Amino acid sequence: AFSQITVNGKVTDQKGNPFYKILVENKNTGKRTSTNKNGIFKIKASEGDILILSDFRITFNSEVIVKKDANINIFIIKKHRDSSGKKSLGKSIYELDVKYSQFLNSNRLQGFSQYDSRIESFQLDTLINWQSAIKKNMKSVAIIVEKEKLYSVSENMFSIDINNNLKDVYNLCDNQAFVNQPVLGVGTGFIIGLDTMITAKHVFERHIENYVIIFGFELNHNSSDILSVINISEIFYPKIVLENLPELDIIKFKVDRPFKKPVLKWETSKSLKNGNEIYMIGNPSGLPTKIGVNADILDNSPFNYFYTSLDSFQGNSGSPIFNIFSNKLIGVLVSGQVDYEFNGNCYETTLCKYPYCKGEKVIRIENIMKRINN
Numbered sequence: 001a002f003s004q005i006t007v008n009g010k011v012t013d014q015k016g017n018p019f020y021k022i023l024v025e026n027k028n029t030g031k032r033t034s035t036n037k038n039g040i041f042k043i044k045a046s047e048g049d050i051l052i053l054s055d056f057r058i059t060f061n062s063e064v065i066v067k068k069d070a071n072i073n074i075f076i077i078k079k080h081r082d083s084s085g086k087k088s089l090g091k092s093i094y095e096l097d098v099k100y101s102q103f104l105n106s107n108r109l110q111g112f113s114q115y116d117s118r119i120e121s122f123q124l125d126t127l128i129n130w131q132s133a134i135k136k137n138m139k140s141v142a143i144i145v146e147k148e149k150l151y152s153v154s155e156n157m158f159s160i161d162i163n164n165n166l167k168d169v170y171n172l173c174d175n176q177a178f179v180n181q182p183v184l185g186v187g188t189g190f191i192i193g194l195d196t197m198i199t200a201k202h203v204f205e206r207h208i209e210n211y212v213i214i215f216g217f218e219l220n221h222n223s224s225d226i227l228s229v230i231n232i233s234e235i236f237y238p239k240i241v242l243e244n245l246p247e248l249d250i251i252k253f254k255v256d257r258p259f260k261k262p263v264l265k266w267e268t269s270k271s272l273k274n275g276n277e278i279y280m281i282g283n284p285s286g287l288p289t290k291i292g293v294n295a296d297i298l299d300n301s302p303f304n305y306f307y308t309s310l311d312s313f314q315g316n317s318g319s320p321i322f323n324i325f326s327n328k329l330i331g332v333l334v335s336g337q338v339d340y341e342f343n344g345n346c347y348e349t350t351l352c353k354y355p356y357c358k359g360e361k362v363i364r365i366e367n368i369m370k371r372i373n374n
Contacts, residue, residue, distance in 0.1 A: 004044045009072040011039045025052045117294030133327035142215045143185035143283040156232045173346040188282035188319040195258045199318030200334045201251040208238045218289040243372045249334040266329035266365045282319025298359045307359035313339045336360035
């Protein structure tokens with residue numbers, strides 16, 4: 001084995017402007033770091049190790065082979081800025097054409113558009129440790145559905161009502177994201193204990209037993225098709241409310257049987273800084289599960305919650321929010337800006353410009369756990 005050295009790197013555009021918070025992972029050791037505000041990173045590695053550089057904000061995953069020379073320079077060419085010249089909440093500032101050094105092998109990830117960074121689960125690369133961790137967290141997140149949208153077709157199989165697509169439900173314009181995908185749920189929940197879950201309180205507008213919990217409602221390949229039949233093992237029934245925290249808009253409830261899925265691990269959010277990169281797993285507008293990336297903490301100063309630049313929608317209520325560096329749960333999304341606005345003919349996604357809106361509100365997980373564990 002080669003002895004370890006300190007690899008010094010810098011990530012810039014063609015004019016020398018640095019790229020901040022590019023994730024750098026040693027594929028061989030699992031160690032990770034990120035670029036600072038000057039685009040500089042340092043990481044321990046041996047000659048021949050593979051460094052994975054990635055960032056959802058500029059939609060790329062690429063690899064660098066460590067050579068004897070421990071200095072690595074990476075150049076990413078910027079295409080253009082948003083015509084407004086202003087940063088958009090939860091959206092990219094610019095589109096990019098990416099040009100890499102001779103060591104880089106491009107493997108781009110792309111949200112729906114420059115201004116919508118929600119992605120499907122199949123876009124994650126399970127060979128990259130931190131993306132594999134996102135996949136693992138997805139197993140513990142489920143869509144909350146009204147019970148009448150579920151039909152028994154056999155002893156072990158249920159059919160779900162996926163006849164209504166996003167365009168028809170919300171009268172969306174043809175050019176909007178995911179318009180042909182089915183709308184099923186009213187919110188998102190996640191596993192917090194052996195047989196318990198958490199969601200936003202306002203998700204349950206009716207008695208809790210009028211809903212079902214469905215895991216695995218997602219697209220598994222590059223297609224708008226989705227299976228309409230769900231195995232009974234992926235379906236759970238809410239039975240009783242264990243904790244009701246109306247001041248936080250949070251509810252903890254028990255389901256009909258124990259899960260054979262992992263309980264999400266959590267960490268304190270208050271110690272994080274503004275600009276800390278985060279992601280969300282959930283069901284925006286009742287769609288199949290999406291991962292909301294290209295987001296960070298905007299304001300971490302309030303006591304019970306913090307504001308984020310997440311691309312969230314109504315069905316994301318109850319969605320778990322994670323620190324992208326640790327993949328641990330840091331909060332629960334409960335509210336945000338208006339989702340769609342009418343243009344005179346149809347509805348379009350609201351584009352919120354910084355600094356004219358606060359962002360999406362996330363309740364701190366430590367404040368929730370302190371209450372429900374007492």
